[in-house]
Amino acid sequence: MNVGAKLKAWAKRIKRDGVTLWFAGKHPLTPWFAKALGLFVVAYALSPIDLIPDFIPVLGYLDDVILLPVLIWLTVKLLPPEVLAECRIKADEWMQMEGAKPRSRFGAVLIVALWLAAGAALWFWIEPHM
Template identity: 75%
Template sequence: MSISIALKNWAKRIKRDGVTLWFAGKHPQTPWYAKALGIFVVAYALSPIDLVPDFIPVLGYVDDVLLLPALIWLAVRMLPPDVLLECRAQADEWMRTQGAKPSSRWGALLIMAVWVALGAALWFWLKRYL
């Protein structure tokens, strides 16, 4: 198997597991800590706004290439096996019928809130020292 095929398969699994977490967040048997991390990861993954904007050289893609897959992997590992199987089946069906991942306005709002909080913290810090 070539490297490009392996990377495409890996990217498809990451995308599917992101949608899996979306379904797991609604599943009643998902533990609260897995729901909390899963909801955060899904909100971030489905948000049209990145925490680190892509136009920033190198750092802009670090979240897409390293941070997001690592968080998805961790959140999926927290799910009970039966919930994981059920939610993966739902995710596969969703991706087969819808052809795209869902989007999240709440995710965009979450990322915007993080940026506003960071900006306010920086402003208060600079105000104190200047």
């Protein structure tokens, strides 16, 4: 298997596990700490808006290539094996039926709120110096 095929298979697994976390968040046997981290990860992963916009050279893709896969991996490791197996099956079925990942309006609102908070913090930091 060549490097391109390995990367493509890895990306597909990450995408599937992102949807898996969406289902795990609703599962009653998922521990609260996995649900909390999973909620954040899913909101960010499914948000149509990135924390670091993709048009920023290098940094724009850093969150997509490093941050998001690490957070998904960590959250998946926190899930009980039976919950993980059940939710992966549901995720595979969802992706076959829908052909795409779901979207999260909450995630988009969360990212916009973070940018607004950062802008407000910067404003209050700069304002006294003027």
